[in-house]
Amino acid sequence: MLPPLPDIVAPDLRVLFVGINPSVFSSKVGHHFASRGNPFWRLLHAAGLTPVLLRPDEDRRLLEFDLGITNGCERPSRTAAELSRAELLEGATLLRDKVERLRPRRVAIVGLTLVPVLLPRAGEPGPGAKRATFGGAPVFVLPNPSGLNQAYPGFQSKLVWFRRLRATMDGAPSRRAR
Template identity: 50%
Template sequence: MTPEELGAARDRTIPDVVAGGLRVLFCGINPSLTTGATGHHFAHPGNRFRPVLHQSGFTPRLLSPTEQSELLRHGLGITNAVARAPARADELSADEFREGGRILAAKVERLRPEWPAMVGVTAYRTAFGRRTARIGPQDHRVGGARVWALPNPSGLNAHWTTRTLAEEYGRLRASVGHGGLTSA
């Protein structure tokens, strides 16, 4: 991607990858400029979301960003807390996160996923006013469903390795319905 292509993606939104009755609806923080430019969630090459989904057993193989619709076959979907792609995360306001929380609650109520999973505990804390939330299942419900807070798979979140991310995402996978992969 050229700097011009990335710059043109600023404030773009991309469609959710969703359907009714998902096992897990992953809710990212916001689209990156790479995601905005490509139209594919978690598209930045340094983002570990897809490798972690595979290593944790959610997908039978590593999917590329262009295969995001394949997630639906496995009962998985993607949305974002804040819909727009900022140039930097510090451009996002607490008000945007709170509004995103209200929108997410309505999506969850309509789509009825087994688990809405916030991919970033800090975004979850801000969006839902849960200042002391920690990684893992929450007692709090969003749109009628219990929430799971996951660590952010961004390469910038170096505290978590791909292995430790996969272990944490695997905890969620083990708690979902059948605890394993679904067939197509």
């Protein structure tokens, strides 16, 4: 059994990214979005969410930029389709408690799979800013950055949404002492 991937979190983050669950590869190497074909780190940088291009093994540096990352379900899998609804619901409860405790200024759900579980009454399919909150935090939904995501193929189709997330943060200075 693979170990869960540790959260990279702190109180009062500008954005807490919530992945669906770690990939088997990410769990093995101990870093978020570590699969070679996953452009998550390039998307963060290209959208202006990080001033430098981070490598997966630098994921802890997210905290320097007032960003954090966790998962909706801790169990690693090859695909999110392997997760049961019960696992996702249990993860949602734990995640809500985490968000309420940490109080990020925004939760960015990375992958539309989590939306019906985390926001069952949102009624707003697709990526973008949502009227609903999760654990008291405003929500922004991003497409899954995986290269396997056929609904949003290619880097540019995903980058649009990462840039829109960044635009919602303008004028929101970091609370971290530098």
